[in-house]
Amino acid sequence: MHSIQHYQDLINAELNCRLERIDEPKGLYEPCKYILRNGGKRVRASLVMLAAKMFSPRYERAIPVALAFETFHNFTLIHDDIMDEALIRRNQPCVHVKWNTNTAILSGDAVMILAYTFFEEAREYITAILPLLNKTALEVCEGQQYDIDLEQALLTDALTNEAMYIRMIELKTSVLLAACLKAGAVVGGASASDADKLYEIGRNIGIAFQLQDDILDTYGNVETFGKKIGGDIAENKKTYLVIAALQNLNEGDTQELMRLYAQKTDSAEKYTAVRALFDKAQVLEKANATMNVLYEKAYTILDSLSLAEVKKTELRTFIDELRTREL
Amino acid sequence: MHSIQHYQDLINAELNCRLERIDEPKGLYEPCKYILRNGGKRVRASLVMLAAKMFSPRYERAIPVALAFETFHNFTLIHDDIMDEALIRRNQPCVHVKWNTNTAILSGDAVMILAYTFFEEAREYITAILPLLNKTALEVCEGQQYDIDLEQALLTDALTNEAMYIRMIELKTSVLLAACLKAGAVVGGASASDADKLYEIGRNIGIAFQLQDDILDTYGNVETFGKKIGGDIAENKKTYLVIAALQNLNEGDTQELMRLYAQKTDSAEKYTAVRALFDKAQVLEKANATMNVLYEKAYTILDSLSLAEVKKTELRTFIDELRTREL
Numbered sequence: 001m002h003s004i005q006h007y008q009d010l011i012n013a014e015l016n017c018r019l020e021r022i023d024e025p026k027g028l029y030e031p032c033k034y035i036l037r038n039g040g041k042r043v044r045a046s047l048v049m050l051a052a053k054m055f056s057p058r059y060e061r062a063i064p065v066a067l068a069f070e071t072f073h074n075f076t077l078i079h080d081d082i083m084d085e086a087l088i089r090r091n092q093p094c095v096h097v098k099w100n101t102n103t104a105i106l107s108g109d110a111v112m113i114l115a116y117t118f119f120e121e122a123r124e125y126i127t128a129i130l131p132l133l134n135k136t137a138l139e140v141c142e143g144q145q146y147d148i149d150l151e152q153a154l155l156t157d158a159l160t161n162e163a164m165y166i167r168m169i170e171l172k173t174s175v176l177l178a179a180c181l182k183a184g185a186v187v188g189g190a191s192a193s194d195a196d197k198l199y200e201i202g203r204n205i206g207i208a209f210q211l212q213d214d215i216l217d218t219y220g221n222v223e224t225f226g227k228k229i230g231g232d233i234a235e236n237k238k239t240y241l242v243i244a245a246l247q248n249l250n251e252g253d254t255q256e257l258m259r260l261y262a263q264k265t266d267s268a269e270k271y272t273a274v275r276a277l278f279d280k281a282q283v284l285e286k287a288n289a290t291m292n293v294l295y296e297k298a299y300t301i302l303d304s305l306s307l308a309e310v311k312k313t314e315l316r317t318f319i320d321e322l323r324t325r326e327l
Numbered sequence: 328m329h330s331i332q333h334y335q336d337l338i339n340a341e342l343n344c345r346l347e348r349i350d351e352p353k354g355l356y357e358p359c360k361y362i363l364r365n366g367g368k369r370v371r372a373s374l375v376m377l378a379a380k381m382f383s384p385r386y387e388r389a390i391p392v393a394l395a396f397e398t399f400h401n402f403t404l405i406h407d408d409i410m411d412e413a414l415i416r417r418n419q420p421c422v423h424v425k426w427n428t429n430t431a432i433l434s435g436d437a438v439m440i441l442a443y444t445f446f447e448e449a450r451e452y453i454t455a456i457l458p459l460l461n462k463t464a465l466e467v468c469e470g471q472q473y474d475i476d477l478e479q480a481l482l483t484d485a486l487t488n489e490a491m492y493i494r495m496i497e498l499k500t501s502v503l504l505a506a507c508l509k510a511g512a513v514v515g516g517a518s519a520s521d522a523d524k525l526y527e528i529g530r531n532i533g534i535a536f537q538l539q540d541d542i543l544d545t546y547g548n549v550e551t552f553g554k555k556i557g558g559d560i561a562e563n564k565k566t567y568l569v570i571a572a573l574q575n576l577n578e579g580d581t582q583e584l585m586r587l588y589a590q591k592t593d594s595a596e597k598y599t600a601v602r603a604l605f606d607k608a609q610v611l612e613k614a615n616a617t618m619n620v621l622y623e624k625a626y627t628i629l630d631s632l633s634l635a636e637v638k639k640t641e642l643r644t645f646i647d648e649l650r651t652r653e654l
């Protein structure tokens with residue numbers, strides 16, 4: 001992510017100086033600092049800054065809003081990792097693993113409150129952006145709930161369908177990216193129409209990004225993909241690919257896919273057999289097509305913004321980088 | 328609580344009409360509605376309303392703020408009940424018991440966000456009251472952490488002392504009551520000095536209330552006390568009483584108290600033996616004295632408020648009722 005790298009240092013420094021003021025009780029705040037300082041790419045904060053800069057040279061005013069959204073994102077990571085029983089996050093043990101579940105619940109709560117606290121520094125924008133943060137925050141919880149519902153549903157359940165899956169990833173991932181772009185635009189003084197366009201760009205690339213994740217997990221290049229190929233198949237995860245496959249396969253192949261998806265194993269045989277069924281159902285083509293429509297939509301909206309082309313370059317490069325990533 | 332009864336219906340109705348607008352996904356919002364509709368005495372919301380009414384006849388403007396603080400309180404109940412492994416809350420199964428821990432984590436998060444959402448309706452007061460809610464919310468988390476730290480500490484640890492215990496209950500319980508009174512005063516248009524006085528009243532009665540809880544659990548009247556007498560002793564809970572006893576007992580009695588507090592049993596023998604040591608250390612007198620100082624301080628501050636006596640009656644009656652309660 002070269003396009004946003006220059007924001008990372010700024011965000012890390014601003015976050016750090018605020019975290020230094022927080023100390024006791026250590027049992028509460030050490031885990032908060034652990035997750036907030038354990039980096040990540042600061043994508044959400046960077047999107048706020050980048051969007052503000054599109055509309056105003058004084059984009060530093062967006063820093064508190066950027067910190068609020070980035071911090072909110074980190075809160076979701078702590079609690080989601082408990083629910084998903086994840087072990088590792090950004091190459092480090094998850095909070096509930098390094099400490100325990102109660103600590104992860106409570107420090108997650110504190111991280112969410114910190115997000116709202118950083119917001120206080122953005123006094124002029126509070127009435128405009130607080131409702132956006134609140135709405136988005138509830139939607140992210142809704143997305144997590146739909147994810148749980150989908151994971152618990154059978155492949156044959158009515159719930160397990162493409163529209164539901166897209167809605168889930170929209171809520172779980174893309175509305176936060178969308179809100180970050182919109183919030184930055186608002187701070188930058190964008191018109192309501194341009195701010196809404198930024199939101200739509202974020203919504204589209206967020207969904208596309210998640211579809212790409214599903215594609216890379218099964219069809220990625222083992223050399224460049226960060227994690228093991230086939231993890232989703234091994235875990236029987238309900239991805240876009242398996243849902244799309246079920247729409248396109250005949251009765252016999254559907255039964256076979258369901259039989260394979262009843263086994264929890266990371267064997268090469270299972271991966272090969274499932275992937276063969278995916279290929280037969282042409283899910284890679286379908287997923288790529290759906291993803292491309294979303295990226296194209298984002299570019300079209302970007303083109304339509306009432307801004308000089310030079311102001312759009314950074315966001316355009318960011319989308320290009322997302323789209324061509326291999327991990 | 329006759330003094331606040333007339334606010335309960337108003338608060339319940341206002342909360343209900345907002346909850347009706349929230350629906351899907353049911354897996355997320357049913358637990359939210361369950362805790363928020365399962366009543367309680369609405370003490371926090373009532374304190375906001377009562378304080379606003381002291382300073383303004385248009386106290387209905389405080390409704391969104393009252394709902395925000397009441398809803399925040401309910402969020403803490405959901406997550407605290409997970410951490411404390413509680414089973415029953417307000418005579419109903421806790422959220423994590425009726426559903427499961429993951430549901431309780433996620434719907435607790437949503438209830439906290441709802442609290443901030445109700446706040447949006449109080450546009451004029453957001454910049455004044457958002458920092459108060461944020462600060463208080465973090466302090467409540469700090470109080471919960473100190474409670475965990477205290478419960479994990481040995482009776483002989485340096486941490487287990489009276490000042491620490493008072494600080495813990497101040498953060499865990501009383502700052503929220505204090506913030507409710509202050510927030511109501513701000514909405515009612517009180518001067519900064521009067522608003523701060525309301526905060527101090529809440530802080531003092533909150534700590535006193537919690538000490539009273541400790542006293543009643545051991546020395547209460549079994550006929551009028553809501554729960555079984557001696558629960559804290561059976562659970563070896565670190566209350567004000569046991570901490571005060573350790574300060575006043577000789578070496579031999581201290582050893583005996585620690586021996587008894589190593590047994591987890593609700594036997595009558597243990598209760599009688601521990602209570603005898605408490606009596607020897609005169610902890611009831613000490614706890615009552617500490618509590619009375621706090622209540623007196625609250626009355627003194629109430630007297631000093633620049634308001635007609637008639638405006639103070641409702642809060643005065645509320646404090647009287649708290650002080651003379653037997654459950």
